[in-house]
Amino acid sequence: QMPPGFSGKNESCEFAKIYSYHIHVLFWSNNAKHTAGALHLRKKFIEKFSQDGADKNCTFSPGDPAPGATMCKFPVSMGPEGPFLTAAYSFFIPPQHLIKTSEWILQRRGIYDVFIHPNSGCEVNDHKKWYTFSGAKWEIDTSVFSCDYPGCAP
Numbered sequence: 593q594m595p596p597g598f599s600g601k602n603e604s605c606e607f608a609k610i611y612s613y614h615i616h617v618l619f620w621s622n623n624a625k626h627t628a629g630a631l632h633l634r635k636k637f638i639e640k641f642s643q644d645g646a647d648k649n650c651t652f653s654p655g656d657p658a659p660g661a662t663m664c665k666f667p668v669s670m671g672p673e674g675p676f677l678t679a680a681y682s683f684f685i686p687p688q689h690l691i692k693t694s695e696w697i698l699q700r701r702g703i704y705d706v707f708i709h710p711n712s713g714c715e716v717n718d719h720k721k722w723y724t725f726s727g728a729k730w731e732i733d734t735s736v737f738s739c740d741y742p743g744c745a746p
Contacts, residue, residue, distance in 0.1 A: 594597075601664050605701075605742060608626040608717065608743075610711065612711045613709065614684060614685065614709055615707075616707040617680060617704050619679050620702070621671055629703070631668070641689075649666075653745065655738070656711075656745035658711070661684055673735075676730070705727035705729075706726040706727060707724075708724050714744070715739045716737055716740065719732050
């Protein structure tokens with residue numbers, strides 16, 4: 593499903609429009625204390641940004657830039673999943689909420705590693721070129737990505 597104004601794979605990813613963002617927190621699921629602290633941070637984020645309840649669960653693919661969607665939460669992954677080689681959880685962030693949510697998580701991340709990236713449909717650029725890490729920089733497995741043009745949604 594293409595957003596208005598895009599003709600498909602002929603569009604360049606060089607300066608792709610950014611539709612949304614993800615905030616990921618990466619943690620060690622084989623360490624009970626580390627996991628508990630990471631999940632506590634998630635709970636606090638959910639409380640702060642009113643993301644409690646099933647109606648605040650994301651109902652679209654994590655790879656979907658989802659133009660116009662509201663802030664939501666994805667399920668916690670307790671092991672390697674998607675491009676992540678460790679446990680992680682994430683939040684879908686519309687552009688108008690990026691500053692307040694990233695400021696909050698970066699100031700409260702403690703020992704946890706935070707990965708923030710845009711969603712344009714150009715998944716490799718989103719995760720390997722236009723990202724930021726706070727804390728340790730983890731490797732990302734880009735071989736799992738299938739979208740490589742602006743507005744692409746897997």
